[in-house]
Amino acid sequence: MKSFIILSVLALVGSCAETKYSKKIENLDNGVQITDSTLVTKYANTITAEELKSNLYIFASKDYEGRAVGKPGQIKAVNFLKHFYVKENIAPAINDSTYFQTIPASFLPEGTGDSQNVLAYIKGSEKPEEVLIISGHLDHIGVENEDIYFGADDNGSGSMAILEIAQAFKIAEREGHRPKRSVLFMHLTAEEIGLQGSLYYTQNPIFDLNKTIANLNIDMIGRVDDRHKDNPNYIYIIGADRISKELNFVSEKANNSFTNLELDYKYNAEDDSNNYYYRSDHYNFAKQNIPVIFYFNGEHPDYHKPTDTPDKINYSLLEKRTKLIFATAWQLANKDKMLKHNEDI
Numbered sequence: 040m041k042s043f044i045i046l047s048v049l050a051l052v053g054s055c056a057e058t059k060y061s062k063k064i065e066n067l068d069n070g071v072q073i074t075d076s077t078l079v080t081k082y083a084n085t086i087t088a089e090e091l092k093s094n095l096y097i098f099a100s101k102d103y104e105g106r107a108v109g110k111p112g113q114i115k116a117v118n119f120l121k122h123f124y125v126k127e128n129i130a131p132a133i134n135d136s137t138y139f140q141t142i143p144a145s146f147l148p149e150g151t152g153d154s155q156n157v158l159a160y161i162k163g164s165e166k167p168e169e170v171l172i173i174s175g176h177l178d179h180i181g182v183e184n185e186d187i188y189f190g191a192d193d194n195g196s197g198s199m200a201i202l203e204i205a206q207a208f209k210i211a212e213r214e215g216h217r218p219k220r221s222v223l224f225m226h227l228t229a230e231e232i233g234l235q236g237s238l239y240y241t242q243n244p245i246f247d248l249n250k251t252i253a254n255l256n257i258d259m260i261g262r263v264d265d266r267h268k269d270n271p272n273y274i275y276i277i278g279a280d281r282i283s284k285e286l287n288f289v290s291e292k293a294n295n296s297f298t299n300l301e302l303d304y305k306y307n308a309e310d311d312s313n314n315y316y317y318r319s320d321h322y323n324f325a326k327q328n329i330p331v332i333f334y335f336n337g338e339h340p341d342y343h344k345p346t347d348t349p350d351k352i353n354y355s356l357l358e359k360r361t362k363l364i365f366a367t368a369w370q371l372a373n374k375d376k377m378l379k380h381n382e383d384i
């Protein structure tokens with residue numbers, strides 16, 4: 040009988056604590072307000088299916104030979120990205136003088152040469168030392184048995200999305216709407232051989248990792264998987280609530296306000312056997328306790344095959360998903376405070 044009473048008291052204490060916690064979460068949710076709606080819509084509209092398509096047809100062409108790490112096709116890819124930023128007058132992020140973070144061959148698995156991450160940025164107006172990272176890997180598998188692995192979806196789609204987002208931020212800046220925080224556009228190499236480009240960056244960061252507000256990582260957002268073939272208006276969101284539930288609230292409100300995609304959390308389940316949370320570059324940022332979102336369309340029959348070509352991309356959907364990431368990025372770059380981490384709730 041005695042132990043029963045103690046248990047009841049404990050249960051009561053437990054449920055009070057739970058109520059208090061859920062109230063805190065509710066307050067956190069209510070505290071997330073969408074700002075600059077008109078501006079976000081205006082600059083999101085500079086992101087177009089046509090530009091995504093014309094860039095991707097170059098980036099995933101046979102000239103680039105599947106962008107294998109350290110190979111001539113990958114060098115063409117990093118130069119393509121650099122030239123885009125030069126043309127758009129978006130600054131290099133490393134000492135304001137170079138776009139390339141060179142990763143020595145010794146850091147990489149045997150048999151690869153030196154390789155490069157590509158980094159451009161727009162400096163924040165109020166808190167330039169705080170940075171939002173928008174990333175995606177630029178490399179792919181290369182050529183095997185004379186077959187080119189074009190990697191149009193993986194990850195030409197994410198690479199081109201970053202360019203369009205950067206351009207949208209730049210047009211806004213030119214018209215007097217510079218983000219409060221810095222926004223870093225980061226194209227990572229050597230993802231396909233073990234997330235090496237992001238690992239190298241997190242070991243050799245250009246901006247203080249403690250002041251890196253979040254990482255939005257894009258890896259495959261141009262296709263539709265079997266689960267959604269009858270309703271392609273979706274994107275998988277992975278990891279958004281794991282380090283900062285507030286980040287997930289920002290993501291959901293940005294989507295509700297601007298894009299109305301179905302945000303599919305299937306692969307965010309902790310016990311999901313695909314383990315996607317651990318399988319792209321955001322994971323190296325998550326390991327540093329930086330809140331992340333991984334944007335992903337799921338797998339399809341052309342995944343990691345030479346048939347992942349640009350003609351199979353759904354460009355209007357790629358445009359819409361890119362707009363979601365831009366709208367989310369805008370909110371994060373301009374919000375008053377850094378994101379609250381779950382451990383501080």
Ligand SMILES: [Zn+2]
Nearest residue numbers: 193194258259
């Ligand atoms: Zn990928």
